[in-house]
Amino acid sequence: QVRLEEAGGGLVQPGGSLTLSCAASGNPLDYYGIGWFRQAPGKEYEAVSAISSRSDKIRYADSVKGRFTVSRDNAKNMVYLQMNSLKPEDTAVYFCAADFHSLRAILDRSVYEYWGQGTQVTVSS
Secondary structure (H helix, E strand, C coil), X not given: CEEEEEECCEEECCCCCEEEEEEEEECCHHHCEEEEEEECCCCCEEEEEEECCCCCXXXXXXXXXXXXXXXEEHHHCEEEEEECCCCHHHCEEEEEEEECCCCCCCCCXXXXXXXXXXXXXXXXX
């Protein structure tokens, strides 16, 4: 089992940047592929990005491609989501999640077994 905890959310102006982190404890992080998802008020979960355990497979949603960058440091049990050129429509609670099939990067929340509690990102002037 793995426990995940997100951090780094906050209020940022449009065009600004934030870096979210996802800290893992319990099983080693390299057991898992990691996904980032978000949920805006009144909306369904949206996949943002996914990264395989070896970082050799990375995927992004079209809505964030070219603006967001996912990375991981297995030695530190950490995953990061660098978010640049933020827009008001990026406002949401952001979650990281772990997929026990470590070699894949899937933008489908149904495959993820473990989830963090989320961190709020608000993009507003």
